[in-house]
Amino acid sequence: MTDLVGHFLIFTIVATVLLVVPLLVGRLVRPWLPTEEKDSIYECGEPTIGTSYIQFDLRFYVVALLFIIFDVEVAFFFPWALVFGGATQLMDPTLSAEARSGLTDKLLNLPSSGLAEPISAETAHTLALTGLCDILVFFGVLLVGFAYVWKRGDLDWVRAMVVHARQARTNSTSLLIPRGGSASGGPGGTTPRETAVVP
């Protein structure tokens, strides 16, 4: 752990130092002639209207929530995958004794000594099935949540389509309803929108 963190720290420092060098070299040769126009924000040549430090659209929030849940789950998959992978390899009854003892040491996290009793194919089968049940429950909860979010329409980027689809469900004559009217639906409708509306 300290090895990894220490390395990352050193790599960060080295990268930062080596990135600063061209900027410092550039300071000797590059011009510095600030003007008011040059320091202004580019907005297609027009004077800027308002500030850009504004609230974000709420749908980023939903995507971010989804990401956190998924990513935390996936982070827990990694150690599980090691054990499950080792167990499924040990399940193979045709495995040679040498390979079996090597895999056992690896799965039990022992130094390669051959002291541990090799795990049999049947035991590995039980272990793999236990792992399978674990992950099915663990992953199942996540997938149910994912299906709920999907059904609820939170995965639709263009909210107008959700509103439109809802209206279509309740109203059989939905084809007559103009599409643009409900484009600002959704909880984040009042904030400036991303340019995501279908052209």
Added chain:
Amino acid sequence: MECISPLLAAGSIGDFLRTQRVPFCGCELDSATVLILTAIIHAAFLFAMFGLVPFFFIWLERKVAGRIQDRLGPTRVGGRFGWLQSLADGVKLIQKEDLVPSMADGLLFRMAPYIACVATFGAFMVLPFSDGWSAVASDVGLFVLFAILSIEVVGIILAGYSSGSKWSLFGGMREAAQMVSYEIPLAICGLIPVLAVGSLNLTEIGQVQSGWFLNWLVFNSPFTFLAFWVYFTVSTASCKRAPFDLAEAESELVGGFHTEYSGMRWSFFFMAEYASMFLVSLVASLLFLGGWHTGIAPLDSVLTGLRETAAASPGFHVAGYVANLFGMMVLASKGAMLVFVQIWLRWTLPRLRIDQVMTTCLKYLVPMSCGLFLCQIIWPLVVISAVGRSTLVAWPEEMGGSIGERMGRQSVTRPVETDESAGQPGDDIDESAESSPESLPAVTESQDKVSAGSVRPHSVRTAARD
């Protein structure tokens, strides 16, 4: 020459430093200093590569784009093929004025390119370029790699937010939404080969794919084969490459998150982008395409033999070094091929709309990767109960046997990492034990069963024959 010969005799930078003395006091270096100095030297070497890779790929991109659009691309700088074009661009960019808009948040604006670059660069530290050629040999290598790589997005978001421009803000926000969505299938697809190998150590994942190319993990099962394509798509998107380059969509957002950047700071983003393209391609090669193995069994066994002799013998071993260098070339060519495909895609496919990008990810790639993950879990269980071995067709002995066979033998014959800066091996073992709390009860349980049932390996073999 006087200073090079002890370096060659030492075998590794760490060994070399241990034999050296501090110039003025004449005392020997303690182990912590040696570790730090080794890490700094590794970092400097890797940074040289980190800087050169974008040089090459930017030139390649311009040449390929030219050819695809029926032009020649750069032709003049550096003689033939314009191969020094990137250097000329670099010299030009150094002379450009370093602008910070008055509306921008100066500190964050100046910091953002560093974060993007450092995150991409940091991910290289766990990457093995050949057998044991990594700065850190970690048992959680792949996990660390994904973790560090995902910091890059923070730099992009900061760049977009701190510019004070609406174009930048839109670009940064798109990048945020896009990256957080594509991280999910990226990590799940990275897990699929891990399920087959049972290891997160990238060196072990590479070693297990020796032999003929059918031993590569992409051919391990139908699901790893599909996962490779999903991984490639997702990794293209996670480098914000076309057709997923919504964060910098020139036709809609002027320049996206880098609208207000100029000169070297602007080019740092591109260094990070091209380096991360190469990085995800190298990871794809390691996870799916056999890593540093050529896929030709006789050639690979010769090279592996050379590496093992080099690892066993003290000091510098020329043949082993050359074998490792060759392995690095093989890995780099595989990575470069995948980068070429990414470039090819950029100049072939039109850019998607943001809602299409998000739909592609959340409604197609996430369910696909989840499905592939579940199938890859169930696959070995089904195959073993159906045919009684872990491969559908009998894997011949000259191929090295099934993946479990190869993995088991490999952990017997090569228990200790041969890397020069591996630090204390105990660290990694403790760490992987800590990071798998849920696995411990199951393992101890199985250990109990083993000792209670006292099943010996030879009795398993006979049972299998019966």
